[in-house]
Amino acid sequence: MTPPCPVCTSANPRHLLTVAGRVYWRCRHCRASFLDPAQRPTRREERAEYDRHQNSVDDPGYRRFLQPAAEAVGQRVRVGATVLDYGCGPGPALGMMLRERGYRVRLYDPLYRPDPSFLDQRFEAITCTETAEHFHDPAAEFERLHDLLKPSGWLVVMTRFQTNDNRFADWHYRRDPTHVVFYRPQTFTVLGQRFGWRVATRRPNLVLIQRPPVPISASRHGGPAL
Secondary structure: OOOOOOOOOOOEEEEEEEEOOEEEEEEEEEEEEEEOOHHHHHHHHHHHHHHOOOOOOOOOOOOHHHHHHOOOHHHHHHOOOEEEEOOOOOOHHHHHHHHOOOOOOOOEEEEOOHHHHHOOOOOOEEEOOOHHHHOOOOHHHHHHHHHHEEEEEEEEOOOOOOHHHHHHOHHHHOOOOOOEEEHHHHHHHHHHEEEOOOEEEEEEOEEEEEEOOOOOOOOOOOOOOO
């Protein structure tokens, strides 16, 4: 049975390829690629894989990797604002980097910091780094992230864009068993149309998203440039 796209919910994606028994589909509308839903890992399997990762808050290489996300927030969001690090993992290095820049940071991760109290807040910025590729229901996750943003707020996503089908089978990003959905810049364009976002993509892995400001009748101010 052909599953709908988990990102934009469009029906009738096409079969992309099968690798070592794992079946991948390609959405004809938003161009996302995704693992067949029946083959997604369990929470226990995900946790076992995540626990193998070595993403220390003190690792200089990891901090350099996250630097573009920290800079994106620093260039667009006032110092002192509250930022949500969504999917922070066991070692919230980006949260520490943002605190060092003067931001107040809330941490959330469904496995390591499953505190639902953040759902009652709204944030001027949300970071989602190396997390979106793990979403089993990205349509619902991005709707949640949209709702958690204040008007004119910023969502900064880091996820490696899938651009070369010829290399997909051997791509290191695909080989991670917890990576179940892969995005292209067009995917975020489609999401932007759904939510009214302003979207800019920066290859190879950065997406800058701004929620629309309040209507002009309620505010004379628009958002800053992407």
